[in-house]
Amino acid sequence: MRTTKLGGLEVPSIGLGCMGMSTAYGTKDDPESTRAIHRALDLGVTLLDTADVYGNGHGERLIGEALKDRRRDAIIATKVGNLGRAAKPRTVDGSPEHITAGCDASLERLGVETIDLYYLHRVDPDVPIEDSVGAMSRLVEAGKVRHIGLSEAGSDTLRRAAKVHPIAALQSEWSLWSRDVESAIVDTCRELGIGFVAYAPLGRGFLTGTIPDVDTLIPEDRRRDHPRFDPDNIAQNLPLIDALRSVAERHGATPAQVAIAWVLSRGEDVATIPGAKKVKWVEENANAADLELTDSDFADLGQAFAPGAAAGTRYPEKQMAKLGI
Template sequence: MEMTRLGDLRVPRIGLGCMGMSTAYGTRDDAASTTAIHRALDLGMTMLDTADVYGNGHGERLIGEAVRGRRDEAIIATKVGNLGRAAAPRKVDGRPEHITAGCDASLGRLGVEAIDLYYLHRVDPDVPIEETVGAMARLVEAGKVRHLGLSEAGPDTIRRAAATHPIAALQSEWSLWSRDVEGGIIQTCRDLGIGFVAYAPLGRGFLTGTIPDVDSLITEDRRRDHPRFAPDNIARNLPLIDVLRDVADRHMATPAQIAIAWVLSRGPDVVTIPGAKQPRWVVENVGAIDLGLSAEDLAALEAAFAPGAASGSRYPEKQMGALGI
């Protein structure tokens, strides 16, 4: 596995996104998810990414059980501050007391003494970022957290946070069809020596080429609420998959592997965490590490997936409004 650094934290360039094991994408299968986590560790995909809000703590408990006896192999990343879609009246909470209590709760569910990478999941517009990160910094001082990160933050917030305490990583969506971070956000990270963790590199599964229409998703799948998966939009987005397939065929690879390889091509400071809750998908995803995309490949992908090429926004309107970018 190719390695890089998020600040002072050495990590694999492909980790494992664990959100779908607990929420959003259909039914849970803890046995398969646990096997997928073990397979990821075996293959060097040792960064496991979750959050306290995933399955109302289920994601952290699942990882805690899965890494028991293998804790030294795993880099555990979790998040605090996002209260979930059903929360009211607050959707996010960056108050110091919430950060402190949230960390203790996460440690208990994970069954570990320290969290390797602790993210602020969403920026709270009602709390100065200095106060939130200050509370997170005190967790580092107490030995409960080793490195700090932000998720879905804009350049000004990133700079203010980094002036309060070193920030190892920014995690935001980045894929062929979600390129909002290009320009100011990624450049700010590079100016400050902050690594970048790209979530949803497979476009929530669409870029695998296995979702021909919204009816192929079960009723409980939250992607049914996402604009890009609406019937009219998904029909307009499907031709993008043809370009991915063409590039994949040249490499005897899958569309998913090409999508991941494209994210990795953005720079050696970029890490990605494709989600997988089946061992076979873990194996498929890790195969992207050996793919070298040619100038011809990159040009074809750039022509098809220019910024704004996807039809529909990446989140529903209310969730888009909660992003701090």
Template sequence: MAIGTRRLGDLTVSAQGLGCMGMSQAYGDTSDRTESIATIHRALDLGVTLLDTANVYGDGANEELVGAAIADRRDRVVLATKFGIVRDADGNQGAQGDPAYVRTCVEASLRRLGVDHIDLYYQHRVDPDTPIEETVGALAGLVEEGKIRHYGLSECGADTVRRAHAVHPPAAVQSEWSLWTRGIEESVAPTCAELGIGVVPFSPLGRGFLTGAITSTGQFPEGDMRRGLPRFSDDNLAANLAIVDALKVIAERRGVTAGQLALAWVQSRGEHVVPIPGTKRRTYLEQNVEAVALELSADELAEIEAAAPSSAVAGERYPAHLQRNVGR
């Protein structure tokens, strides 16, 4: 199927991308490298061009995996990776964005990916100790040198977007956006629309929850990050399952899955919006790509939002120590 293209600023990408993080960390077993690479190859065959990774995913292993997968098909890929999340010896997460660090990171990512340039290079989290103007200045320098084609920001605030844009316009802002994570709609998404910046929603399926496949925290193996996220706790699970049950009713009427319905809702947010659902299996990839063709009427959109109002979602996105790095 032809999935079409959308624009992230001046960058043309497929209407849906592929998030590769789960192939190396966060959601259980990551040992099947063969299937992960096959999933990336299948995505390219289906017309998905935007592949998303980061230097911290698997401590660099995910960039190496993606690099291996695209080694003989680089010209078919819009390659996105990130820098800026740092962890101390105790595993506490922070952010860094000084120019020297930016340059060190891009060189390391280029080596792991096995490429001579990165198409879209995001600051993963905003460094509170480095003015965004300094970070963007360094990124603009990398654009001039040809090491990156475009840059983006991730999980930032609207004021940061404006300040960055004044130095050098970003192609995209990546943030979590789904039917149960809608904080971006208050100011960040409108700012991006105003300035002509693309929006790349990660976890558009609510980290798998909106597919309806998750019914108990007992399904998560040891090491699965969802064990530590408030929305998946036993205290909040029942309320959130009610949202998915309501979505299933609408999805069944359309002859699609709840996950496909949730993806179509994200895609309906605008022509500058390109979700990157993540998966490490071809079966789920194919289901996700099918959602690109799903058109929702105004009445259906209203019904979906009534079934999944943000006020009904129980629990925060992240525990406090991670939430403090968001929205800067």
């Protein structure tokens, strides 16, 4: 597995997004998720990404149990500050008090002494970013955190944050059908020496070509609330998969592998964390590291997936309001 530098932290270019093991997409299966984590480590997919809000702590406890005998094999990334959609009246909390207490709770659930990469999950518009990052920097000083990052932050926020403490990574959505960050944010990261961790490189599963309509998803699946999975929008988005399939056939690969390889091609400072909770998906995603796309591939994908090509926003309206602050 090739590697990527996130500030001073070296990580595999392909990590493992663990959100779906606890929430949002289908039902939980802890034994299978644990096998997926162990297989990921065996393949060099050692960056495990979770958050305290995933399953109300379930995600961190799951990883903690899975790593009881393999802590040295893993790079643990978790997040704080997102209270979840059901929280009222606030859905984000970037206060120093919340960050400090959240870190201690995450350490306990994970069963570790240090978190390798600790993100502010969403920027709190009511708390100066200097205060939030200041609290995170004190966690570094205390030895509880090695590196800090932000998620879905805007360019101005990144610049202000970097003046307080080095920011190792920005984690934001980036995929063939979510290219918002290309307008300015990626350039800001490179200007400041901040690595980029792309989440949802598979478009929440849509870019795998296995979701022909919303009825494919179980009633509890959160994607049913996402505009791009609205029946009308999903019908408009389906033709995008044809370009992925065409490129995949040229290489004897899968659409998912092409989608991941495209994200990795964006730069040596880019890592990605496709979500997977089954061994077979972990293996499929990891093999994307060996896929080299051609100029012809890039041209075909670029034509099909021009910025703004996808029908529907990537989150519901209220969640969109929390992005890019």
